[in-house]
Amino acid sequence: MPRLLLIEDDKETADEITAELGDRGFDVSWAADGIEGLAKARSTGADAMIVDRLLPGMDGLTIIETLRGEGIRTPVLVLSALGAVDERVRGLRSGGDDYLTKPFATVELVARIEALLRRPTESPDTVLRVGPLELDLIKRTAKRGERTIELLPREFRLLEYMMRRKDQMLTRAMLLEEVWNYKFVPQTNLVDVHMGRLRHKVDEPNDLPMITNVRGVGFILRAPA
Amino acid sequence: MCAASGSSSVPLPDFARTTTFRSTLAIAGAFVLCTLVLFGFVYWQTAAYLTSSFDALITGELHIIAGESPERRLAHIAERLDNDPRRVRIAGLFGADGRRIVGNMESLPGGLTPDVPANAVVVRVDNQVRETEKVRLATEPLPDGNILAIGRNIEEVAGIANIVRRALLLSLLPAFGLAVVIGLVLSLRSRRRLSEVNRRIQSIVAGDLRERLPTRKSNDPFDQLAASVNLMLGEIEALVHEIAGVGNDIAHDLRTPLTRVRARLERGRARATTLDELRTVVDQSIGGLDQSLAVVTALLRIAEIEHNRRLECFSQVQLAPLLREVGDLYEPIAEDKHVTLQVEIADEATVHGDRDLLFEAVANLVDNAVKFTPESGGVTLALLRRDGESVIQVKDTGPGIPEAERETVAKRFYRSDKSRNTEGLGLGLSLVAAIVKLHGFRFTIAAGPGCTVEIVCSQVR
Numbered sequence: 176m177p178r179l180l181l182i183e184d185d186k187e188t189a190d191e192i193t194a195e196l197g198d199r200g201f202d203v204s205w206a207a208d209g210i211e212g213l214a215k216a217r218s219t220g221a222d223a224m225i226v227d228r229l230l231p232g233m234d235g236l237t238i239i240e241t242l243r244g245e246g247i248r249t250p251v252l253v254l255s256a257l258g259a260v261d262e263r264v265r266g267l268r269s270g271g272d273d274y275l276t277k278p279f280a281t282v283e284l285v286a287r288i289e290a291l292l293r294r295p296t297e298s299p300d301t302v303l304r305v306g307p308l309e310l311d312l313i314k315r316t317a318k319r320g321e322r323t324i325e326l327l328p329r330e331f332r333l334l335e336y337m338m339r340r341k342d343q344m345l346t347r348a349m350l351l352e353e354v355w356n357y358k359f360v361p362q363t364n365l366v367d368v369h370m371g372r373l374r375h376k377v378d379e380p381n382d383l384p385m386i387t388n389v390r391g392v393g394f395i396l397r398a399p400a
Numbered sequence: 401m402c403a404a405s406g407s408s409s410v411p412l413p414d415f416a417r418t419t420t421f422r423s424t425l426a427i428a429g430a431f432v433l434c435t436l437v438l439f440g441f442v443y444w445q446t447a448a449y450l451t452s453s454f455d456a457l458i459t460g461e462l463h464i465i466a467g468e469s470p471e472r473r474l475a476h477i478a479e480r481l482d483n484d485p486r487r488v489r490i491a492g493l494f495g496a497d498g499r500r501i502v503g504n505m506e507s508l509p510g511g512l513t514p515d516v517p518a519n520a521v522v523v524r525v526d527n528q529v530r531e532t533e534k535v536r537l538a539t540e541p542l543p544d545g546n547i548l549a550i551g552r553n554i555e556e557v558a559g560i561a562n563i564v565r566r567a568l569l570l571s572l573l574p575a576f577g578l579a580v581v582i583g584l585v586l587s588l589r590s591r592r593r594l595s596e597v598n599r600r601i602q603s604i605v606a607g608d609l610r611e612r613l614p615t616r617k618s619n620d621p622f623d624q625l626a627a628s629v630n631l632m633l634g635e636i637e638a639l640v641h642e643i644a645g646v647g648n649d650i651a652h653d654l655r656t657p658l659t660r661v662r663a664r665l666e667r668g669r670a671r672a673t674t675l676d677e678l679r680t681v682v683d684q685s686i687g688g689l690d691q692s693l694a695v696v697t698a699l700l701r702i703a704e705i706e707h708n709r710r711l712e713c714f715s716q717v718q719l720a721p722l723l724r725e726v727g728d729l730y731e732p733i734a735e736d737k738h739v740t741l742q743v744e745i746a747d748e749a750t751v752h753g754d755r756d757l758l759f760e761a762v763a764n765l766v767d768n769a770v771k772f773t774p775e776s777g778g779v780t781l782a783l784l785r786r787d788g789e790s791v792i793q794v795k796d797t798g799p800g801i802p803e804a805e806r807e808t809v810a811k812r813f814y815r816s817d818k819s820r821n822t823e824g825l826g827l828g829l830s831l832v833a834a835i836v837k838l839h840g841f842r843f844t845i846a847a848g849p850g851c852t853v854e855i856v857c858s859q860v861r
Binding site for chain 1: 733736
């Protein structure tokens with residue numbers, strides 16, 4: 176059972192997050208302020224941490240900086256009501272691994288925690304494989320079994336990202352941030368349209384589907400069962 | 401120490417504490433000092449002049465009498481003393497032993513250098529009257545061993561000093577008094593003006609933003625200052641009203657989706673009979689809440705951009721690849737809507753700016769254009785060069801913005817905050833306007849069929 180440390184000063188929010196993550200099989204311990212949080216972060220050895228940006232006692236970013244300074248590399252998800260782009264950049268710069276703006280959907284939080292716990296495979300291989308799907312990073316070609324898939328550069332980038340994170344829930348926001356390096360929320364369902372194109376090419380009518388759309392949450396790439 | 405602490409504890413009257421009063425006192429003091437120096441100089445010059453003319457007179461006479469025969473000398477001295485109605489002349493002939501031979505001096509004062517006139521105190525004796533006098537006196541030893549002394553009373557010089565002193569007093573006292581009175585009047589006037597200004601400032605602080613500082617038509621520095629402050633107050637008042645307007649807009653933007661959510665939840669609670677029905681209602685409500693949150697996010701984003709803090713992220717941005725990227729991003733969306741999206745690059749411009757923000761602005765414009773263009777219409781994203789400026793143009797064949805509304809919209813863009821209320825324009829255009837303003841570019845909505853919006857990249861910076 177993965178162990179998480181939650182540093183969040185609002186008890187109700189903390190209770191909600193703890194309950195939700197508990198339901199999904201995480202063991203969450205909670206610290207209500209910065210100083211207690213830093214002490215727990217040093218002693219408990221959690222697998223990942225969720226740190227609120229503004230905390231009594233010690234600011235969330237200071238906690239992260241302190242931990243990083245001590246060589247503690249536990250992945251951190253920064254939570255903040257400060258949603259501005261600059262704040263996000265600052266959060267990541269101080270050593271946070273991901274940044275989530277309040278309020279958020281619980282599924283978004285869970286997806287991001289899972290992504291943190293399973294860092295992408297940075298294999299030196301130049302060919303990525305998921306089931307019958309094969310992506311050659313040098314030749315820039317894709318194949319499903321024997322069938323060659325013609326991909327536009329943008330589709331190639333999307334598929335590469337998904338293959339490195341197979342079996343993981345990828346939310347729209349995560350894809351926007353990571354694949355398109357977007358710092359804004361477009362008004363149109365950009366991700367869905369692009370994903371639709373890719374899915375159309377990867378999963379042909381007779382194939383077992385590999386890309387699953389989880390309604391209201393995001394997408395998962397899996398090897399066909 | 402004691403004196404200092406004592407004096408500081410003495411309460412000064414209000415007017416005495418004003419700067420005007422203090423400067424008036426200082427000026428009056430300087431004036432008194434100047435007058436004193438001036439009068440001193442006049443006195444000193446007059447006295448020197450008189451003394452030197454006395455000296456010339458007595459030495460002249462001394463030499464004449466000394467050059468005469470002893471008999472004539474005695475007669476001359478007597479004649480000199482007789483012809484002296486003002487009793488200012490002093491003369492005497494003394495023997496070598498100091499004994500008086502003739503003259504009205506009782507004795508010869510000591511310490512005199514022969515032939516050099518000097519001040520001396522002598523005793524006048526005539527008609528049995530003895531009186532001490534201050535005189536200017538010169539002596540000369542004669543060939544027969546006698547000493548001749550000729551002098552003149554110098555009390556006139558003291559008289560002149562008295563006249564000068566009186567004149568000084570007569571002129572100085574009223575002048576100083578006048579200075580104090582003027583200082584008082586000025587300080588009371590400035591005090592009255594300042595307390596009026598103070599009173600009004602306090603009422604502004606208390607929240608009355610319509611209050612202004614008093615001005616006269618004198619155009620003096622104080623008036624100019626008051627006018628500047630009034631100008632500033634006008635700006636602040638306008639801004640505060642604007643903020644209030646923005647607040648109303650935000651309230652409106654948030655209320656609409658929240659009202660819908662509320663109604664939906666209420667209806668769902670009353671009417672839903674199955675768990676699935678309830679779930680549907682809850683899902684719809686969450687969607688509505690997300691919409692409200694998106695409004696908040698967009699508003700925060702606009703505020704962030706308007707706060708200008710991103711200038712440090714500015715660098716050289718190539719517009720052509722940026723536009724191609726936006727085109728690439730929206731192509732599938734346009735295709736799904738059966739709208740053609742064309743990218744036309746006629747310029748390879750580089751501008752100084754924030755790439756992410758410019759991307760966001762262009763993406764927003766294209767997003768809007770694609771959204772509002774009906775099926776089988778077209779959107780063109782172009783980069784042109786016009787009048788030495790690079791122009792990012794987004795043209796669509798949609799319904800466009802009516803002529804009358806266009807101007808309002810454009811004007812609102814300038815303030816970049818009210819367009820969010822315009823039906824169909826959404827917060828996206830406010831965001832674009834904020835980004836454009838941050839870059840010092842211009843945003844225009846051109847006339848023509850459909851809608852043509854342009855970002856004119858003036859390369860001033």
